[in-house]
Amino acid sequence: MKSFLKYREIWLLAGIVVLIGLISTRFPGFADPANLRQVFNDTSILMILALGQMVVILTRSIDLSMASNLCFTGMVVAMLNAAHPAIPIPVLIVIALAVGLVLGAINGFLVWRLNIPSIVVTLGTLTIYRGTTFVVSGGAWVNADQMSPDFIDFQRAAFFGLPVLSWIAIIVIALFFLVMTRTAIGRSIYAIGVNPTASVYAGIDVGRTKFIVFCISGIIGGLAGYLWISRYVIASVEVANGYELNIIAACVIGGISIAGGIGSVGGAVLGALFLGIISNALPVINISPFWQMAISGSAIILAVVLNARGERRQGRIILRKAEAA
Amino acid sequence: MDTTAHHGKVDERLPASAPRLTLTGISKSFPGVRALHNVSLSLYPGQVTALIGENGAGKSTLVKIMTGIYQPDSGEIGIDGQVTTLPSAHAAFGHGITAIHQETVLFDDLSVAENIFLGHAPRTRFGTIDWRTMRKNAREVLETMRAGHIDADARLKDLGIANKHLVAVARAMSIDARIVIMDEPTAALSMKEIEELFLLIEFLKSDGKAVLFISHKFDEIYRIADRYTVFRDGEMVGEGLLKDTGQNEIVRMMVGRNVDHIFPQREPKIGAPVLSVSGLSHPTEFDDIGFELRKGEILGFYGLVGAGRSEVMQAIAGITRTSRGTISLDGTSIAPKSAADSIEAGIVYVPEERGKQGVVIGLPIFQNVSLPSLARTSKSGVLRLAEEFSLARSYTERLDLRASSLSQDVGTLSGGNQQKVVIAKWLATAPKVIILDEPTKGIDIGSKAAVHGFMAELVAQGLSVIMVSSELPEILGMSDRVVVMREGRIAATYDNKGLDAETLVRTAAGIAA
Numbered sequence: 070m071k072s073f074l075k076y077r078e079i080w081l082l083a084g085i086v087v088l089i090g091l092i093s094t095r096f097p098g099f100a101d102p103a104n105l106r107q108v109f110n111d112t113s114i115l116m117i118l119a120l121g122q123m124v125v126i127l128t129r130s131i132d133l134s135m136a137s138n139l140c141f142t143g144m145v146v147a148m149l150n151a152a153h154p155a156i157p158i159p160v161l162i163v164i165a166l167a168v169g170l171v172l173g174a175i176n177g178f179l180v181w182r183l184n185i186p187s188i189v190v191t192l193g194t195l196t197i198y199r200g201t202t203f204v205v206s207g208g209a210w211v212n213a214d215q216m217s218p219d220f221i222d223f224q225r226a227a228f229f230g231l232p233v234l235s236w237i238a239i240i241v242i243a244l245f246f247l248v249m250t251r252t253a254i255g256r257s258i259y260a261i262g263v264n265p266t267a268s269v270y271a272g273i274d275v276g277r278t279k280f281i282v283f284c285i286s287g288i289i290g291g292l293a294g295y296l297w298i299s300r301y302v303i304a305s306v307e308v309a310n311g312y313e314l315n316i317i318a319a320c321v322i323g324g325i326s327i328a329g330g331i332g333s334v335g336g337a338v339l340g341a342l343f344l345g346i347i348s349n350a351l352p353v354i355n356i357s358p359f360w361q362m363a364i365s366g367s368a369i370i371l372a373v374v375l376n377a378r379g380e381r382r383q384g385r386i387i388l389r390k391a392e393a394a
Numbered sequence: 395m396d397t398t399a400h401h402g403k404v405d406e407r408l409p410a411s412a413p414r415l416t417l418t419g420i421s422k423s424f425p426g427v428r429a430l431h432n433v434s435l436s437l438y439p440g441q442v443t444a445l446i447g448e449n450g451a452g453k454s455t456l457v458k459i460m461t462g463i464y465q466p467d468s469g470e471i472g473i474d475g476q477v478t479t480l481p482s483a484h485a486a487f488g489h490g491i492t493a494i495h496q497e498t499v500l501f502d503d504l505s506v507a508e509n510i511f512l513g514h515a516p517r518t519r520f521g522t523i524d525w526r527t528m529r530k531n532a533r534e535v536l537e538t539m540r541a542g543h544i545d546a547d548a549r550l551k552d553l554g555i556a557n558k559h560l561v562a563v564a565r566a567m568s569i570d571a572r573i574v575i576m577d578e579p580t581a582a583l584s585m586k587e588i589e590e591l592f593l594l595i596e597f598l599k600s601d602g603k604a605v606l607f608i609s610h611k612f613d614e615i616y617r618i619a620d621r622y623t624v625f626r627d628g629e630m631v632g633e634g635l636l637k638d639t640g641q642n643e644i645v646r647m648m649v650g651r652n653v654d655h656i657f658p659q660r661e662p663k664i665g666a667p668v669l670s671v672s673g674l675s676h677p678t679e680f681d682d683i684g685f686e687l688r689k690g691e692i693l694g695f696y697g698l699v700g701a702g703r704s705e706v707m708q709a710i711a712g713i714t715r716t717s718r719g720t721i722s723l724d725g726t727s728i729a730p731k732s733a734a735d736s737i738e739a740g741i742v743y744v745p746e747e748r749g750k751q752g753v754v755i756g757l758p759i760f761q762n763v764s765l766p767s768l769a770r771t772s773k774s775g776v777l778r779l780a781e782e783f784s785l786a787r788s789y790t791e792r793l794d795l796r797a798s799s800l801s802q803d804v805g806t807l808s809g810g811n812q813q814k815v816v817i818a819k820w821l822a823t824a825p826k827v828i829i830l831d832e833p834t835k836g837i838d839i840g841s842k843a844a845v846h847g848f849m850a851e852l853v854a855q856g857l858s859v860i861m862v863s864s865e866l867p868e869i870l871g872m873s874d875r876v877v878v879m880r881e882g883r884i885a886a887t888y889d890n891k892g893l894d895a896e897t898l899v900r901t902a903a904g905i906a907a
Contacts, residue, residue: 252775253768260765263756269713270745270752271766271819272734330756 077324077376081339088346095354106231112345113238114296116338118312119319120245121289123337124282126320127262129329130180130187132286135293136312137198138172142294144202147211147220147304154217161220165295166288172198173287177280187279195313203306213302224299234296241289246334258282262330318365319344322372343368412475414439414604415460415491415573420469422455429455430466433630435623437573437604442595444615444636445608447625447648453608456625457575460606461493462486490572494562494579502551507532509550510565535564539597554700556587563594574598575606580614584698584864585899592618611865612641624648657871658850664874665689668858669741669827671710674719679705680882683719687827687858692849694873694890695862697902702882703862704746707829711743712736723826737766740826744816744833746862752816755805759797760786762804763819770823789818793848810841817848828852829860834868846872866895878902 093100118135125132146165149156172194179190213221224234231239249255261268261275268275298304323340325332344365351361413436422430430452437443447453458464459471462480470477473489480486500509507529508515516527532546541560550558559579566574576595580588595618598605607619615622616636623633624647632647669687674680680702687693695703708714710721712730721728723739730736736743745752754762763786764771771782786800793814797807804815813833820828830849834842849872853859863869869876876893878885878901886901 251777251779253772253777254775256761256765256768256777259757260754260761264754267745267752267754268765270711270733270743272732272737273765273768274732274734 078333078335078339080375081322081324081336081343085339085343085346088343088350092346092350092354096350099350099353106235108345108349109238109342110232110235111349112342113234114293114300115315115319115345116238116341117241117289117296118293118316119323119337119341120241120334121286121293122316122320123323123325123332123334124245124249124258125187125286126317126325126327127258127329127332128279128282129262129265130279130282131191131317131327132173132176132283132290133188133191133313134172134176134194134198135286135290135316136309137195137202138169138287138290139294139297139312140306140308140310141172141198141202141205142168142291143298143308144206144211144294144304144306146295147216147298148206150217150220151211151215154220158219158223162292162295165291167291169287169289169291169294170284171287173284173290174280176287177283180283181276181280184276187283199306199310206304206306208306211298211304216299216302220299221302224296234300237292237296241292242334242338249334254278254281259330264330315344318369321369324372324376326376340372411439413437413472414474416470416472417456417460418470418472420456420459420466420471422459422464422466428628430459430628432469433625433628435606435630435633437606438621439572439602439604440599441621442599442605442607442619443621443623444619445606445623445625446615446644451625451648452628453625454577455628457493457577457606457608460486460491460573460575462491487569490570491575492566492569492571492573493575493577494559494566495577500550500558500562500565502549504550505547506536506544506550506553506561506564507546509561510535510546510568512565514569531568532564535567536560539564539567539594541594554587556583556590559583559591560594563598571603573604573606575608577608578610579607580609580611584700586698586903588614612644616641657867658847660850660854662690662692662853662874664691665856668724669710670720670722672720674706674709674721675717676705676709676714676882677717679714680709680879683884685877685884685887687860689858690853690856691874692853692859692861692872694869694876695860695879696864696866696869696876696898697879697885698864701879701902703879704831705882706879707743707831707860707862710736711741711829713743737823737825738769740824741829742766742820742823742825742827743829744820744831746831746835753804753812756803758801759790759795759804759807759815760800762815763789763800763822765819766823767819785822786818789822790815792821793818794844808841810844813841813845817845821852825857827858827860829862831862832864833861834863834865866898869898870895880904 089100098104118139122132122135142165145168146161149164150161176187176190176194179185180187224232224237226233228236249258257268257273257278260271260273261278265275297309319341320332320337321327321340322343323332323336323338325336347364347368348361351364352358415437417433417435419432419434420430421432433452433456435443435445435456445453445456455464459466460480462483462485465481471480472478478489480489480491501512504512510532511528516524516531518524529546533542536542536544536546539560541564544553544557544560550561553561563574579591583591595605595607607615609615619636621634622636622639622644624631624644626648666689667686668689672684674683683706685693697703705714709716712733712735721730723741728739730739730741733743754765760783764782767785768777771778771785783800790797790800795814795818796811804812807815833849834845849859849861861872870890870893873890876888876890876898878888878898880902885904888897
């Protein structure tokens with residue numbers, strides 16, 4: 070299984086290299102390290118969000134409310150910053166994480182204690198969190214000139230040649246990698262995704278584990294809220310409207326099975342990068358945004374088809390071994 | 395291949411007739427693996443042929459060839475003496491070949507009548523389904539099978555497994571099936587249901603159907619089948635009439651060696667009570683369950699399927715809640731609220747359905763083994779992989795697990811080896827009491843012997859084992875004492891000294907001696 074996953078990620082990586090190569094034929098500067106660093110930085114927020122979504126999908130659930138969480142948390146920190154510019158940025162980030170955690174915990178609680186399917190819960194909170202943003206802000210925007218310079222500049226500060234935003238993404242990737250491969254909770258997440266019944270017998274609390282993954286996706290939504298608002302320097306009710314679909318798309322392209330249990334940190338990151346490259350490159354080589362959508366859509370379907378074929382191949386191996394045994 | 399003359403001379407009980415279906419010199423390979431090599435099989439009208447072989451002998455592949463799912467690489471299929479091919483499941487269906495599987499392939503949310511007539515429902519003159527005729531015909535088919543107790547309008551999911559089998563057979567009857575394949579049809583049935591199934595098979599025989607019966611259970615094979623064909627490692631190693639062939643001879647053909655003692659000899663050293671259960675009750679499943687399990691003891695739990703044995707065990711394992719009663723372990727009362735509580739206390743439950751409740755397919759072997767022990771193989775939530783590996787290695791080695799690497803996906807292992815992984819994972823929690831629910835169901839003789847041998851080793855080391863089993867030889871061969879359950883209550887507890895199978899069956903079924 071491990072080697073098989075690696076196999077799939079290597080193919081995705083190869084696809085990305087080919088994509089970069091193709092774009093470079095039209096736009097020679099694209100493969101420059103400086104430009105690739107820029108692409109990575111531009112994709113950082115999507116990568117972080119995809120990782121948060123990944124842990125949820127692995128447990129056979131889905132979090133549709135991430136973009137609304139991002140919007141609400143972003144609005145909260147932007148309004149706080151506008152009203153009290155003296156609050157230091159690290160404190161604001163902690164507040165963003167905490168607000169995100171609360172929103173995620175609400176999702177998790179409903180899924181865990183009331184046993185409502187996650188797609189229903191988060192479809193509801195998707196609207197509720199965005200609606201609450203309207204209530205909190207009164208429909209008003211927070212503009213760049215209302216934000217403190219620190220608020221805007223923090224993520225842009227260069228640090229060993231990379232902006233802070235990129236470093237945050239790298240740290241989040243590393244953290245997720247460690248959690249998924251080296252901790253009991255990471256193992257439990259995979260186990261309940263593959264076989265919830267067997268996990269119950271093994272003493273894993275499936276409900277509590279799902280609660281935890283929604284808390285994780287909530288925290289990630291909150292973090293992304295601050296990063297998004299300070300990057301695009303505007304907070305409004307419309308921020309990241311519909312972006313939950315991009316997040317899920319990144320996961321699917323990255324080989325994370327919607328049926329749960331299959332997927333890796335590397336896959337989610339590469340899936341996000343793939344989408345990031347497409348949205349970055351196509352405008353510069355003069356391809357209309359409508360083609361971008363078509364290409365992203367095709368990539369999703371292609372990814373699902375390839376993954377499904379991969380599963381099937383694996384199935385045949387089982388059969389073969391079973392028959393040989 | 396044996397000639398028909400060879401068959402013809404031996405028997406006067408069976409009508410000498412031409413075979414309905416002949417498979418000749420069938421071979422089938424999958425990339426890298428030879429599943430079947432030059433095998434032959436004949437099915438005769440009005441006769442039951444038993445297909446016998448260990449897991450992985452190629453039985454399932456052959457069934458798939460007969461039902462048009464796989465195509466043979468070489469060989470010939472003949473039906474009523476005519477050479478033919480079965481390019482699709484539809485073609486096999488058209489020749490009247492139908493298979494009834496372990497897990498029936500019917501539609502849970504459709505009615506019995508719809509299941510019977512799906513695909514060939516009677517039509518009205520407007521081309522719509524003629525529901526009235528369909529129900530009437532369904533009732534007629536069920537009636538002729540002496541299964542009139544099944545309501546043609548009932549949802550299939552409300553039926554028990556035995557009745558689902560009957561519906562599957564009714565479906566076969568309704569399409570005028572001439573060749574009926576039964577792939578381990580009794581695996582999930584109780585004694586009484588098996589009796590009913592046998593009556594049905596007798597009926598199919600008298601109706602002139604050619605029946606292929608696949609089972610692991612010799613008593614069933616000798617009861618119901620006329621002929622046998624034995625497969626080993628994808629080759630046919632013997633065939634003939636059962637009345638001329640002894641069980642030992644067939645076992646020898648299957649395994650290529652003599653199996654003299656299937657059950658290990660042991661000298662039980664039984665100590666003080668470890669687990670005491672009293673007055674344990676559940677609102678709907680069981681009532682007033684009380685028993686004691688002593689150190690070093692194997693306590694068998696026998697009963698019909700649905701007697702509540704698994705439900706009691708799940709309550710002790712913390713998976714279902716009880717309404718009343720006490721459980722105490724080593725004299726201390728425990729009230730497990732989750733499986734984790736029971737595991738922590740030292741009670742583990744190895745569930746019956748290996749696929750659904752046991753192994754986590756997709757995870758490697760070592761991660762499966764360590765799954766219930768994550769609390770011990772991690773420190774403040776961080777896993778210590780070296781410890782996980784050594785835990786997995788020590789227990790899989792003790793069980794003689796055949797795998798190329800512990801990082802191999804459990805899904806690639808055979809059924810018997812998967813069962814070993816499941817047992818290894820529970821042993822790795824260092825339990826005091828281990829509850830095995832149908833530990834050898836559906837696994838081959840070799841793997842069975844390994845599991846039994848290991849059970850003996852466990853109790854010799856001072857563990858206590860509860861073994862829930864529906865197989866009488868296993869209950870009689872392994873248990874020190876036997877608890878018999880009937881309809882959610884304990885019917886009797888016996889010392890396994892001079893205990894006979896009949897007593898157990900009578901107690902389980904509630905028949906007075």
